[in-house]
Amino acid sequence: MSQTGPDTSSIESILKEGRVFEPPADFSERVGGSYISSMDEYRKLYERSIKDPEAFWAEVAAQFDWFKPWETVLEWDLPDARWFIGGKTNICHNCVDRQVNNGYGDEAAIIWEGEPMEGGKPEIRRYTYRELQREISRFANVLKAQGVKKGDVVTIYMGMVPELAIAMLACARIGAPHSIIFGGFSSQAIADRVIDADSKTIVTCDGAWRRGKIVPLKDNVDEACNQLERSGNAIKNVIVVKRCKNDIQWTDGRDHWWHELEKNVDDECPCEEMDSEDMLFLLYTSGSTGKPKGIMHTTAGYMIYTAVTARYVFNLVPNQDQVYWCTADIGWVTGHSYIIYGVLPNRVPTLMYEGAPNAPDESRFWSIVERHKVTQFYTAPTAIRAFMKWGREHADKHDLSSLRVLGTVGEPINPEAWMWYHKVIGQEKCPIVDTWWQTETGGHLITPLPGATPTTPGSCTLPFFGIDAAIVNEKGEEVPHGTGGLLAIRKPWPSILRGVYGDRQRFIDTYFSRIEGMYFPGDGAKRDDRGYFWIMGRVDDVINVSGHRLGTMEVESALVSHESVVEAAVVGMPHEIKGTGIAAFVTLEAHAEPSEELMAKLREHVAREIGAIAKPDLIRFTDALPKTRSGKIMRRLLRDIASGTDTNQDVTTLEDLTVMAKLRESDES
Ligand code: WT7
Numbered sequence: 001m002s003q004t005g006p007d008t009s010s011i012e013s014i015l016k017e018g019r020v021f022e023p024p025a026d027f028s029e030r031v032g033g034s035y036i037s038s039m040d041e042y043r044k045l046y047e048r049s050i051k052d053p054e055a056f057w058a059e060v061a062a063q064f065d066w067f068k069p070w071e072t073v074l075e076w077d078l079p080d081a082r083w084f085i086g087g088k089t090n091i092c093h094n095c096v097d098r099q100v101n102n103g104y105g106d107e108a109a110i111i112w113e114g115e116p117m118e119g120g121k122p123e124i125r126r127y128t129y130r131e132l133q134r135e136i137s138r139f140a141n142v143l144k145a146q147g148v149k150k151g152d153v154v155t156i157y158m159g160m161v162p163e164l165a166i167a168m169l170a171c172a173r174i175g176a177p178h179s180i181i182f183g184g185f186s187s188q189a190i191a192d193r194v195i196d197a198d199s200k201t202i203v204t205c206d207g208a209w210r211r212g213k214i215v216p217l218k219d220n221v222d223e224a225c226n227q228l229e230r231s232g233n234a235i236k237n238v239i240v241v242k243r244c245k246n247d248i249q250w251t252d253g254r255d256h257w258w259h260e261l262e263k264n265v266d267d268e269c270p271c272e273e274m275d276s277e278d279m280l281f282l283l284y285t286s287g288s289t290g291k292p293k294g295i296m297h298t299t300a301g302y303m304i305y306t307a308v309t310a311r312y313v314f315n316l317v318p319n320q321d322q323v324y325w326c327t328a329d330i331g332w333v334t335g336h337s338y339i340i341y342g343v344l345p346n347r348v349p350t351l352m353y354e355g356a357p358n359a360p361d362e363s364r365f366w367s368i369v370e371r372h373k374v375t376q377f378y379t380a381p382t383a384i385r386a387f388m389k390w391g392r393e394h395a396d397k398h399d400l401s402s403l404r405v406l407g408t409v410g411e412p413i414n415p416e417a418w419m420w421y422h423k424v425i426g427q428e429k430c431p432i433v434d435t436w437w438q439t440e441t442g443g444h445l446i447t448p449l450p451g452a453t454p455t456t457p458g459s460c461t462l463p464f465f466g467i468d469a470a471i472v473n474e475k476g477e478e479v480p481h482g483t484g485g486l487l488a489i490r491k492p493w494p495s496i497l498r499g500v501y502g503d504r505q506r507f508i509d510t511y512f513s514r515i516e517g518m519y520f521p522g523d524g525a526k527r528d529d530r531g532y533f534w535i536m537g538r539v540d541d542v543i544n545v546s547g548h549r550l551g552t553m554e555v556e557s558a559l560v561s562h563e564s565v566v567e568a569a570v571v572g573m574p575h576e577i578k579g580t581g582i583a584a585f586v587t588l589e590a591h592a593e594p595s596e597e598l599m600a601k602l603r604e605h606v607a608r609e610i611g612a613i614a615k616p617d618l619i620r621f622t623d624a625l626p627k628t629r630s631g632k633i634m635r636r637l638l639r640d641i642a643s644g645t646d647t648n649q650d651v652t653t654l655e656d657l658t659v660m661a662k663l664r665e666s667d668e669s
Contacts, residue, residue, distance in 0.1 A: 018528075019415075021422070021455045023431050030429075031375075031404050032320030034451030035312050042452045042462075049465040050491075056466060057083070057494055061304050064089065064345070065098050067273040070300070074492070079512040079519075081492035082277050083301035090271040091280060091303040092173040095344035096133050097271060104318075105130035108349040111323065111372060112162045115209040115355025125162055132166070134267050139163075140170040141265035142258070146201060146237045150175035150272055153199040153282060157181045157190055157221060159208025160354045163241045163258065164330050165340055167203045172280060175272035179282040179294070182331030183208050183215060185611040187223035189292075193284050194228060196294055197501060200236040203258075207244030211356040218248040225254070276300035282501050283333055285439040286551040287510060288540040294501030295333075295439050301494030302442050306342030309443040309464060313433050314376040314405050315450050318347040322404075325351040326378040327365065332548065333439040334409055338378060342443065348376075357383060362390040366398035377425070378407035382546040384417045385577050392424045400425060405450045407433045410547020411579050412535050418457035436460035436535055438521055439549075440511065442495025445469065446533050459532045466493050471527055476515045484536060487525040488518040541635070543572035543580050550582070550614055552635075558609035559584060559616075562602055564592035569625050569633045573618065573642035581617035583642035585625055594621035618642060 028034035036042050049056040054073040061070070061084055070087030099105065109132045114123040127135065148154060154176050158164040164180075171178040179197045181190055194202070204221045207214035218240055225235050240248070241258045274280075277298045284292040310316055314324060324343055328334035330352075343350040351372055357365050365387075369377065387395065406426050413421075413434055422432055431450035437443060446469055448461040455461060463469040470478050471485040479485040496519065500507040514520045524536040538544060541552045552570040559568035567587040575581030586602065588594060603615045620641075626634045 018456060021431075023451050023453070024429055027404075027431065027451045031315045031451070032317045032322075034315055036449045036452045038452055039454075042449055046463070046465055050468055053466050053491065057304070060308050061087075061300070064094050064304060064307075070276060076492050078517060079508055081301075081496050081498070083298075083492075083494045084276040087276040087300055088273045089276065089300055089303065090173065090175075090274050091299055091341060092136060092169045093271040094303060094307075095169065095172075095341065096129050096136060098345070099129040099347055100133055104347060105133075107347065109344060110162060110165055110352060111349050112352045113354065113368060113372075114161075115353075115359050116212075117360055127162065132169070135162075135166045136169045136173055137267060137269035138262055138265050139166050139258075140173045140269040142239070142261045143170060143174060143176060143201070144269070145261070145265060146239070146256075148174070148176050148201055151279075152176045152201070153179050153197040155179050155181065155190070155194055155197065155199040155202045157183060157185075157202060157204045157217060158241065159183050159205050159210075159215065159217065159243060160329060160352055161205060161208075161241060161243055162352065163203075163205075165352065168281075168330070168336075168340065173269060173271050175274050175278060177279040177281050179284070180331050180336070181284070182329055182611070183217060184329075184331075184613055186608050187220040187227070188609050189611055190220060190224035191227045191231075191233075192291060193294070194224065194235065195231070195233050196284075196291070197282055198233075201239070202235055202237070203239045203241075205241040205243045206248050207246040209244060209355050209359075211359045214244045214246045216246065216248075218246075222249055222251075225251070274299045277498070279498075281336065283336065283439055285333075286542060286549045286554060287506075288542050288551055289553050292551075292554070293503070293506060293510070295497050296499045296501055297442055297495065298498050301496070302337075303341065303345075305493060305495035306337040306443045307345040309447075310338055310342035311346050312449055313435060313444055313447050313464070314378070314407065316343070316346040316348040316376070320375075321373070322348045322375040323351055323372050323402075324348050324376040324378075325353070325368070325372070325374045326407075327353065327357070327383060328378070328380070328409075333442070334378075334380075337443050357386065358390070361394070362387075363394035363397055366395045366400060369400055369403065370398040373402040375402055376405045376407070377403055378409065380410040380547040381408055381413040381417055382410065382578055384408065384413070384421050385579070387425075388417060388420050389577065392420075395424050400427065403427075403430050405433060406430045407435060409435045409437070411544045412537065413458060415457035422457075431455065434458075434460045436523075436533070440497040440521065441493070442497070445489065445493070446535075456532065459528070459534050461532050463533075466491075469533065470518075471525055471533075472515055472518070474515070476518060481527045481529050481531065484524060484526040486515060486520060486539065487523045487533070487535070488515050488520055490518050492519070543570075543582065545572075545575075545580055545582060545613060546578045548613065550610075554610060555582060555584065555606060555614050555616070558606045558614065559586060559602060561609060562605045564589050564598060565602070567625055569635065569638055570616070571635050571639045571642050573639065575617060578617075582614065583618040583620070583638070584616040585620050585622050585638055585641075587622055587625060 068088040070084035072085040075082045109129045110127040112125045238255045282294040435444040436446040446460045468490040524539045555570045556568045569585045572580040573583040
């Protein structure tokens with residue numbers, strides 16, 4: 001394994017604990033019927049799905065609407081998987097129109113709650129499938145009128161407003177792949193992604209509400225546009241949703257208000273008949289080297305896989321007054337798959353919340369659960385750790401008895417947080433589904449099924465149907481249970497990434513080179529004696545901050561782009577809330593003086609270059625970085641230093657890391 005391989009010691013201690021929680025006896029009754037109710041049922045179906053995946057997935061696909069049936073279920077020519085070849089469908093149709101056509105047009109599709117409270121009351125909007133169909137069609141017509149055609153990439157940089165869901169579904173409707181950029185990213189990040197995707201249209205908002213403040217989205221887009229203009233990649237259209245009514249700049253001819261453009265369009269827009277393998281969206285994610293990768297997902301495989309995982313993993317059942325809530329931002333893959341695309345086809349309303357969990361106070365999420373009688377709740381370990389820190393009294397103030405299934409995603413959950421979630425939020429009645437997956441996998445790959453799988457805090461348990469997962473060594477040989485190794489998937493599944501946009505070699509190198517003949521997700525893991533999977537973290541130079549991947553390279557490049565910095569090394573360090581925080585070791589130009597002020601400036605600089613999520617939690621100035629004789633930075637040593645240090649103010653002291661480097665040189669090189 002690489003020098004930044006996972007720390008197995010924490011896993012050892014988790015394994016020792018081994019508490020087992022059976023699905024509650026009344027689970028099926030509580031959810032209006034459990035899809036999979038026993039391990040026997042799971043195993044039978046799993047075996048069938050592995051023995052004959054094509055028959056299994058064809059059966060699933062037949063539950064969706066197709067304009068033209070497929071001819072071949074799967075063509076697997078490593079590393080390329082093509083699913084449902086020859087078929088024509090549309091994911092927006094299957095999310096929305098299908099429900100209307102089947103007579104469910106008046107049921108709630110999206111329930112949206114805004115962040116600001118007036119007189120103790122939030123703004124709530126409800127969209128039925130019929131209303132959603134109309135709104136999507138209108139905006140699809142706006143896009144067409146602006147010259148957007150099938151195949152054109154539309155960049156979306158918005159807050160969590162209903163128009164974000166409408167915009168993405170409108171893109172899907174007309175076959176224009178979307179590239180959604182999380183609203184916390186900087187103008188630089190927008191410009192990089194727009195250039196990579198060769199996108200000419202941006203949909204944004206004037207601002208976004210976040211903890212009572214306005215995030216100036218349009219200003220960031222303007223800055224990105226200026227830069228794009230200078231580099232010959234000018235943006236043609238910027239469409240702006242008026243949300244916060246903040247003052248913004250306006251460029252005539254380029255900028256348009258969403259509500260103005262909508263005055264001139266029709267209510268109807270037919271769904272484009274998309275090839276199964278036509279691109280649905282691009283979503284950028286970090287890697288260990290270079291710029292973010294544009295992960296490509298296509299239409300049919302992604303559509304059926306996200307919908308069927310959402311159905312089984314959250315046990316979504318129509319007509320049972322279920323309200324499903326995933327707290328992610330749509331700007332991440334979790335929001336793409338499990339707020340919108342995987343949920344709407346299941347005919348259970350999906351709740352979208354605009355703002356922060358502590359606005360106006362720390363009980364906001366629980367007031368939302370109570371107000372909307374949320375039945376399935378899906379969040380991240382970093383959020384759970386924040387709730388724990390704020391104290392259980394915020395949850396205890398609210399009636400959480402509507403909850404049926406709890407979920408987590410993004411990073412391994414520490415057993416303490418798992419137990420808190422189970423007791424305080426689930427009131428010991430709700431199964432917890434710890435779902436392991438990635439931007440590249442499109443949907444859950446390893447996860448409990450709530451009515452069937454006994455769970456153990458810290459384990460994501462067993463593979464979903466059709467997922468042939470294993471722990472292997474570098475030669476691709478399966479290792480015995482209890483031994484750590486590389487997590488690998490031996491066969492393709494319908495929503496596997498189809499490529500890295502514009503970079504075929506990187507696609508092959510990153511996912512299909514380390515282990516011959518298999519997909520390598522980049523995680524280390526092990527299985528226990530029941531065969532349960534325990535994820536041990538990334539094996540590359542990627543750090544998982546608050547459940548989101550950041551390439552250490554990206555943060556280092558951002559630091560080095562500051563005039564005072566010569567060299568920088570970034571490593572992960574334990575962080576109470578984020579799980580992993582960012583520690584940066586920085587060597588300055590001769591004229592630059594280490595100071596608190598410079599530290600603050602560097603943090604701001606990184607936020608400007610990438611986004612606030614990448615701000616180092618700790619910066620240490622050093623006159624040299626520890627390196628091996630061959631010049632490789634000794635990250636392991638830096639990690640030791642970073643984790644042994646608290647973020648107190650003693651950060652400007654120069655450390656003589658060269659001495660340490662010399663001490664360790666002999667055993668590293
Ligand atoms: C990486 C993927 C999938 C949406 C959120 C993050 C880690 C994800 C778990 C989990 C342990 C997890 C992995 C993975 N991860 N879920 N349940 N247990 N680790 O998406 O940014 O694509 O990151 O997050 O390391 O490779 P992403």
